[in-house]
Structures are given as structure tokens and as C-alpha cells.
Amino acid sequence: MVEAKIKSVQCLSMAGLHRMVYKEWGEPDxxxxxxxxxxxxxxSDDFDNLARALCKDFRVICPDVVGRGRSGKLRNPDLYRIPQYVADMVTLLARVLADxxxxxxxxxxxMGGLIGMGxxxxxxxxxKKLVLNDIGPVLDGVALRRIGDYIGQELRFPSFEAGLQWVREVSRPFGLHSDEEWHKLASDVLRQDTDGQWVRHYDMGLAQPFRSITPESAQADQAMLWAAYDAIRCPTLLxxxxxxxxxxxxxALAMTQRGPKARLVEISDVGHAPTFMHEDQIAIARDFLLNT
Structure with a gap:
């Protein structure tokens, strides 16, 4: 089975340096x-199936965004925002691109789509090509509050099985998956703490920017996101x-009419967000990336 190499790059925030880890699939040249x-x-492990399917055609780079997984944390949690993530990706691309x-x-x-839009x-x-997976310039306020509440819960599970059941419940919108797939989706984001309990593998400080959202800031953010979307010129799949x-x-329909006029594909029986673990979903990405 094809496996990834684990690498890292040092990035900079206003609070200092931090390390971002990424998985690299395919030929380095x-x-x-x-x-x-x-x-x-x-x-980054979310993309293992997609990366294995595409690594003969691409050198596939899958980062753990700062504060998640194998990557480091930001010293100032208020910086867990899209501008910092975009800056980190510029640093990553400077490392992985030949010229x-x-x-x-x-x-x-x-969130990865918002970073890509930026x-x-x-x-x-x-x-040169952009795939946005279940994200756009308008973010439903109720859904944002749900995500913010979800992020900020300091949950501890006495066993992996208890954590797995919780992940299955909160991730029900992902759609139908096998027991093996749910096990992977859970094991990717759970880790065992020093006391033997299982916790989620991210910095709880991620919740801080969500807590500071106001109706006025949300409206301003939406205007900036639409401005960013309208400035995109590359072929885009939504x-x-x-x-x-x-x-x-x-x-989604509005996004097909303005900016890059994205091609829209909707996947039935799935909410937020398609996992692209299954071949039918992988085929959607493959067709766009290789044939557009």
C-alpha cells in the first residue's frame, strides 16, 4: 500500500514561530x-483515500493546519483565523514548489476551502484549479454557533470506543460509512492523554475566535469572503x-453565477461535509482536476 512521508515546515505568526506538519504523497519531483x-x-489524514487515488498524477500535500493533529499551536489563540492560515500556506508552498x-x-x-478562496x-x-468542498462566502449563523459550541467542549472519553461513538454521532451529516471507515474517522482525531483518557486532537484555543463573533463582524466577514470569491479567476468546482x-x-447557485462561476455538484444523502473517502466522490474530484 502506498504511504505518505511526514514532513514539516516552520511558520511565523505575530506571536512567534510554530511548526506545521504535512503529509506528502507521490513522487517528490x-x-x-x-x-x-x-x-x-x-x-490531514482525512485525505488518505483521496491522496492514494491521485498520487500517481499529483504530488499530494496534506497539511495539519496549525493547532490540529501533528502540528504545533499558536501562542495567541486569537490568531486562529483565515489570514494566519493563508500566510502559513504561502510558507508551505514556498517549501514544496520547485520555483x-x-x-x-x-x-x-x-475551513480548507475558505483558506483556498483566500x-x-x-x-x-x-x-490554477480550486475545489471547494461544502463551503462558500455565506456561512449559516446557526451552523456556525453549532460548530463553535462543538469546538469549545472539553470532552474526555474513558475509552476509544466511547470517543468513537461520540464522533459517529456528531459526524452523522458525513453520510453513510462502514464501521471500518468510522473507526478511521475517529482514530484520526482522537488521541490518548497522559491519564489514559481519550481527547480530541486539537488546541481548545480554536474556539476563541468563534466566541468573539458578533452580527456586525459576521456581516463584515461575509462581505470580505464574497470579495475574495469574486476575485478568483481559476476554474472552480463547488x-x-x-x-x-x-x-x-x-x-451555491449564486456561486455559479458570479466570480469564477463555479461548476456545482450536489451529493445526495450527505450534509456537511462529504468526506471523499468513497470512489464515487473521489471520481468527482479526479474528473475536475485531470480533465478541466
Missing amino acids: NPDVLVCVHGVTRV EKQTVSWFGTS LASLPETPV VRGAQSDLLSHDT
């Missing part, structure tokens, strides 16, 4: 690079879980 970035409390003229394809799930909107961006509570059908 392949000039076609695909960067896959996960959701707010997930990790400044090289381009990349981007696959972003939820990067793809910039002048002289290296992003994938929506048909039952998503974060990305509405109306917003």
Missing part, C-alpha cells in the same frame, strides 16, 4: 502539485452536501 486542506477540527512559476491545484473542505483570490496566486446546513443551495 512531480511538477503537478495538489494541496488538500481539512475542516476546522479535522486533520515561483509553478502552480498548484487546491482541494479544501470547509489564496486563490490574491494577485499572482499559484492556484461540491455541496445536499443536506448541508452550512452552505445553502441558494448560496
Whole structure:
């Protein structure tokens, strides 16, 4: 079975240095690079199936965004925001791209899609193709509060099995998965603490920016996200879980009419967000990335 190499890069925030770990799949000299970035409390391991399927065509780079998984933490949790993540990805791309003229394809799930939008909107961006997985410029307020509450709960589980059952419950919108797949989805984001209990594998400080959201700041953020989306010029694929509570059908349709005029694919019987663990979903990404 094809396996990834685990590497890291040092990044900078206003609070100091931190290390971002990433998984690299495929040949290191392949000039076609695909960067896959996960959701707010997930990790790079989410893309193992997708990366294995595409690593013959791409050098696939899957980072643990700072504060998650194998990566370090920010000393100031208020910096857990999209601008910091975009800056970290610029540092990552400076490491993995052979020269400044090289381009990349981007696959972003939820938060990873927002990071991709920010990067793809910039002048002289290296992003040549963009896949947005269940995310857009308009974020449902109820869903955001749900995510914020979910992030901030300091949960401890007496066994992996107890943590697994919790992950299955809160991740029900992912859709149908086998017991083996649920085991992987849980083991990727749970770790055993020094006292033997199981906890989620991210910095609890991630919740701080969510707590500071106000109606006014949310409106300003939405305006900035639409401005970023409208500035994107590369081919864009928008994938929506048909039952998503974060990305509405109306917003998805609006995204097909403005900015890069994304191609829209909706996946039935899935909410937020499609996992791209299954071949039918992987085929959607493969077709766009290789044939567009």
C-alpha cells in the first residue's frame, strides 16, 4: 500500500514561530502539485483515500493546519483565523514548489476551502484549479454557533470506543460509512492523554475566535469572503452536501453565477461535509482536476 512521508515546515505568526506538519504523497519531483486542506477540527489524514487515488498524477500535500493533529499551536489563540492560515500556506508552498512559476491545484473542505478562496483570490496566486468542498462566502449563523459550541467542549472519553461513538454521532451529516471507515474517522482525531483518557486532537484555543463573533463582524466577514470569491479567476468546482446546513443551495447557485462561476455538484444523502473517502466522490474530484 502506498504511504505518505511526514514532513514539516516552520511558520511565523505575530506571536512567534510554530511548526506545521504535512503529509506528502507521490513522487517528490512531480511538477503537478495538489494541496488538500481539512475542516476546522479535522486533520490531514482525512485525505488518505483521496491522496492514494491521485498520487500517481499529483504530488499530494496534506497539511495539519496549525493547532490540529501533528502540528504545533499558536501562542495567541486569537490568531486562529483565515489570514494566519493563508500566510502559513504561502510558507508551505514556498517549501514544496520547485520555483515561483509553478502552480498548484487546491482541494479544501470547509475551513480548507475558505483558506483556498483566500489564496486563490490574491494577485499572482499559484492556484490554477480550486475545489471547494461544502463551503462558500455565506456561512449559516446557526451552523456556525453549532460548530463553535462543538469546538469549545472539553470532552474526555474513558475509552476509544466511547470517543468513537461520540464522533459517529456528531459526524452523522458525513453520510453513510462502514464501521471500518468510522473507526478511521475517529482514530484520526482522537488521541490518548497522559491519564489514559481519550481527547480530541486539537488546541481548545480554536474556539476563541468563534466566541468573539458578533452580527456586525459576521456581516463584515461575509462581505470580505464574497470579495475574495469574486476575485478568483481559476476554474472552480463547488461540491455541496445536499443536506448541508452550512452552505445553502441558494448560496451555491449564486456561486455559479458570479466570480469564477463555479461548476456545482450536489451529493445526495450527505450534509456537511462529504468526506471523499468513497470512489464515487473521489471520481468527482479526479474528473475536475485531470480533465478541466
